[in-house]
Amino acid sequence: MDQFGDREAGPPSGNTDIQIKAQSVEDERPDSHAPEPSYLFINSGQSMFDPITFKKGEIPDYQKVHERSEITIGQSSQHHETQLDFIFVLLEENIITFVKNELKRIQRALSPDYPECSESPGENEDEEQRRSREAFMKITQDFLRKMKQEELADCLQSGYRQGLLDLKTLPFALPSEYSFGTFLEDLHPVKGGLWWRGEIKTWSEEVGIESLLRNKLQLNVSNMAERKTTLKAAGEPDFLQFNDLACEAVGGRVIFATDEWFAQAANLLKREPPQFIASAFTEFGKWMDGWETRRKRIPGQDWCIIQLGVPGLIYGFDVDTSFFTGNHSPFASIQAGCLNETPNLALDGDRTGMAASESQLAAVAKLGSEAWPELVGVSQLKPGYSDCCHNYFTVNFNSRVTHLRLNMYPDGGIARLRVYGVGQRDWSSVPLDQDVDLVALTNGGVGLGYSDAHFGHPRNMIGLGRAVNMADGWETARRLDRPKHLEVDQRGILQVPGWEWAVFRLGHPGVISRIEVDTNHFKGNFPDSCRIEACCLTSEEEAQCIRSKWNSGKWQVLLPPQKLRPHHIHLYQAELNPSPPVTHVRLIISPDGGVSRLRLWGRPTPTTAAPAIQKRTVSKL
Numbered sequence: 371m372d373q374f375g376d377r378e379a380g381p382p383s384g385n386t387d388i389q390i391k392a393q394s395v396e397d398e399r400p401d402s403h404a405p406e407p408s409y410l411f412i413n414s415g416q417s418m419f420d421p422i423t424f425k426k427g428e429i430p431d432y433q434k435v436h437e438r439s440e441i442t443i444g445q446s447s448q449h450h451e452t453q454l455d456f457i458f459v460l461l462e463e464n465i466i467t468f469v470k471n472e473l474k475r476i477q478r479a480l481s482p483d484y485p486e487c488s489e490s491p492g493e494n495e496d497e498e499q500r501r502s503r504e505a506f507m508k509i510t511q512d513f514l515r516k517m518k519q520e521e522l523a524d525c526l527q528s529g530y531r532q533g534l535l536d537l538k539t540l541p542f543a544l545p546s547e548y549s550f551g552t553f554l555e556d557l558h559p560v561k562g563g564l565w566w567r568g569e570i571k572t573w574s575e576e577v578g579i580e581s582l583l584r585n586k587l588q589l590n591v592s593n594m595a596e597r598k599t600t601l602k603a604a605g606e607p608d609f610l611q612f613n614d615l616a617c618e619a620v621g622g623r624v625i626f627a628t629d630e631w632f633a634q635a636a637n638l639l640k641r642e643p644p645q646f647i648a649s650a651f652t653e654f655g656k657w658m659d660g661w662e663t664r665r666k667r668i669p670g671q672d673w674c675i676i677q678l679g680v681p682g683l684i685y686g687f688d689v690d691t692s693f694f695t696g697n698h699s700p701f702a703s704i705q706a707g708c709l710n711e712t713p714n715l716a717l718d719g720d721r722t723g724m725a726a727s728e729s730q731l732a733a734v735a736k737l738g739s740e741a742w743p744e745l746v747g748v749s750q751l752k753p754g755y756s757d758c759c760h761n762y763f764t765v766n767f768n769s770r771v772t773h774l775r776l777n778m779y780p781d782g783g784i785a786r787l788r789v790y791g792v793g794q795r796d797w798s799s800v801p802l803d804q805d806v807d808l809v810a811l812t813n814g815g816v817g818l819g820y821s822d823a824h825f826g827h828p829r830n831m832i833g834l835g836r837a838v839n840m841a842d843g844w845e846t847a848r849r850l851d852r853p854k855h856l857e858v859d860q861r862g863i864l865q866v867p868g869w870e871w872a873v874f875r876l877g878h879p880g881v882i883s884r885i886e887v888d889t890n891h892f893k894g895n896f897p898d899s900c901r902i903e904a905c906c907l908t909s910e911e912e913a914q915c916i917r918s919k920w921n922s923g924k925w926q927v928l929l930p931p932q933k934l935r936p937h938h939i940h941l942y943q944a945e946l947n948p949s950p951p952v953t954h955v956r957l958i959i960s961p962d963g964g965v966s967r968l969r970l971w972g973r974p975t976p977t978t979a980a981p982a983i984q985k986r987t988v989s990k991l
């Protein structure tokens with residue numbers, strides 16, 4: 371079927387381009403020698419239906435024309451006019467047929483019951499046909515609006531089928547004056563959801579926007595898979611395996627910024643990787659996913675103060691300038707402070723378009739941050755192209771840090787500041803008879819090695835609270851050595867050869883008495899079983915284990931193999947083997963899968979012989 375309708379149903383033209391072979395006035399003369407029919411053009415261009423040919427001397431069948439338009443033929447003075455009349459009758463027929471066919475097609479497309487995508491434009495549709503169709507769409511929208519059928523008009527305007535996206539199912543209210551069409555125009559697919567008015571929404575599947583995007587916007591929301599190396603890439607510093615102590619997910623906050631015109635400083639600490647949306651603008655300029663100040667036209671340089679979520683020792687920074695090209699900060703430095711009291715400073719709400727107030731400047735001046743020791747001296751930053759956006763700085767600073775001052779010279783943009791280190795808790799305030807989660811990152815726990823982290827890093831397991839989604843846990847790839855047919859033992863545990871592991875150093879040596887293994891969100895990909903081993907290592911032994919990829923013989927089974935369940939908190943106490951104080955644990959899952967949290971509750975033991983902890987580690991990961 372032609373995309374403009376059945377050929378039998380009438381000429382498939384949506385265009386006014388009509389080319390009709392007709393007799394010219396000269397051709398009527400008996401002495402005319404013109405051998406071929408001449409052509410009468412109404413507009414130029416490609417004909418959309420077969421030309422009607424009149425041979426010389428042949429009288430066309432005007433019967434139909436007579437019937438419809440009561441045209442009299444005969445008088446030569448009237449002949450040209452008659453010919454035009456005839457053409458217009460044909461034209462009218464063609465246009466009516468086109469309109470009828472298009473309206474049928476539009477009606478089907480707007481019907482929620484009609485199978486999806488069955489009405490896509492034919493492959494042979496050319497540019498002119500597409501333009502005709504679009505022009506008619508606009509006319510139809512105007513008519514629908516005149517008929518007060520706004521919703522249908524909006525659907526048509528956006529090219530979407532009514533019912534594919536039910537606005538009532540959106541988990542938020544749209545402003546009353548905000549039309550369906552505008553809403554869809556404002557949506558942009560980004561990694562992890564849809565960008566809408568400055569925020570990334572992750573509700574796509576529930577409300578069918580995913581299919582809407584695929585089928586209607588024709589946007590490719592999933593990029594080609596990038597090959598990830600399980601272990602660190604060449605050139606990546608070792609410190610990337612530590613915890614991000616400043617991330618908003620662990621309570622990090624920006625408490626002061628000189629200027630936040632284009633994009634607010636809070637973005638620096640977002641957990642998600644930076645995004646770029648070419649078409650996103652705010653009233654202040656280009657929307658950017660980072661901290662971006664205005665082009666400075668007053669003395670000074672821009673800076674901000676960051677309160678770490680987890681105070682601790684810092685091993686390195688990643689000053690990530692992703693997507694800031696042409697507007698990245700050319701130089702930066704980082705200073706560190708250790709404050710006994712939390713300063714009474716906060717940045718609330720949307721700070722875009724704002725700068726520090728006089729009172730904020732006066733309050734921050736009391737911190738004396740300009741004199742804090744420099745962890746990173748004034749250093750050049752590379753722009754935010756993908757091959758150079760990570761500006762890594764290794765740090766040699768042996769003191770606990772609670773706050774950072776990030777300086778830009780003089781102004782510009784930085785997408786993220788990752789602060790890699792290990793939390794340092796003041797254990798003197800922890801009563802000896804109180805159980806604490808010895809591996810929590812807030813208590814100084816840290817991951818020191820793993821076999822695979824294809825979808826999620828094992829350090830996520832020691833984060834705050836319960837995991838927000840699957841990405842907030844440790845998830846490995848499916849092992850390729852799984853047997854073709856699976857078998858279980860008498861306990862129902864899969865008999866498979868492979869396993870995956872992750873090693874942690876506790877924040878303090880201690881006796882573990884209770885274990886929590888949470889498979890929250892891992893419903894179809896939880897591990898079949900897990901076991902936990904533990905040992906007590908000196909820092910030299912730890913360094914040796916890291917070098918040998920944790921093939922040390924010191925591991926003792928703390929928790930024997932346990933069959934796991936999907937999306938469930940598993941609590942183990944009676945199942946634990948009696949154990950002396952330990953410094954390190956290894957979680958082993960079989961064959962593969964995801965664990966969202968690991969909690970190791972126990973009592974810290976006095977540190978006489980556990981030097982791997984509470985001492986700045988120099989071990990290479």
Ligand SMILES: NC(=O)NC(NC(N)=O)C(=O)[O-]
Nearest residue numbers: 632654655656657658662697
């Ligand atoms: N196109 C831009 O990015 N311009 C400006 N920045 C933003 N975010 O609009 C600028 O001058 O730095």
